[in-house]
Amino acid sequence: MSGLLSLLLLLADVPAAPVSLFELQPDQPTAEHAGGKVLAGFVAGFATHELGHLVFDVAFDAHPYFKSVSAGGIPFFAISHDPGLPNWQEYMISSAGLWTQQWTSEWILSRNPDVRHQSAPFRKGLLIFDVGVAAFYAGAAFLQTGPEERDTRGMASSLGIAEPWIGGMLLVPAGLDTYRYYHPRAGWAKWASRASKATLVLLTFTAHGRQGNTAVGSASIRPRLR
Numbered sequence: 001m002s003g004l005l006s007l008l009l010l011l012a013d014v015p016a017a018p019v020s021l022f023e024l025q026p027d028q029p030t031a032e033h034a035g036g037k038v039l040a041g042f043v044a045g046f047a048t049h050e051l052g053h054l055v056f057d058v059a060f061d062a063h064p065y066f067k068s069v070s071a072g073g074i075p076f077f078a079i080s081h082d083p084g085l086p087n088w089q090e091y092m093i094s095s096a097g098l099w100t101q102q103w104t105s106e107w108i109l110s111r112n113p114d115v116r117h118q119s120a121p122f123r124k125g126l127l128i129f130d131v132g133v134a135a136f137y138a139g140a141a142f143l144q145t146g147p148e149e150r151d152t153r154g155m156a157s158s159l160g161i162a163e164p165w166i167g168g169m170l171l172v173p174a175g176l177d178t179y180r181y182y183h184p185r186a187g188w189a190k191w192a193s194r195a196s197k198a199t200l201v202l203l204t205f206t207a208h209g210r211q212g213n214t215a216v217g218s219a220s221i222r223p224r225l226r
């Protein structure tokens, strides 16, 4: 756990070195306190992702349920749902987790473009989750590996395109948001990022135009918490 905390602190630009008692101001958070908030942001990102799936599962009456799966021998759990949904519903359910991540990043970077230089460990934890998980899913999409319930497979099959395309469409906003974090005044990156996120939502209409339905309920995949 302390290793994970150190990694999160490093990624979030939060100083992990112990602060001398003489330097510590009454309202200055300790590194441990900040690390806890980074972790809380990370966990909030996870919860928001899952909530995104569940909202559409419930909206479409898709009967969500937990399912045990395995990826390369690593146990995972997935939130799956009934098969046979129309393509557009399948696309929205599969995409919703990643949409929530993209739009929470958008909210943070739009409200506070300079967040990198602010003491905002919770928001930085959220950003780390958003970008990190998008990169993780993009990798799974490029390699077309992992449980068949993975989000990117559900998205690709409901659109009728090859899964690596989805990987590319996830990497673009994640890369642009990372760029915005370091270059808050890059207007082109802001609008390119927003356009790439909107494209993923608008693809719902492409899925809507496709006949038939997908055979496999999509879901999100996460390492099973022990």
Ligand SMILES: [Zn+2]
Binding pocket: 049, 053, 097, 098, 151, 219, 220, 221
């Ligand atoms: Zn998911």
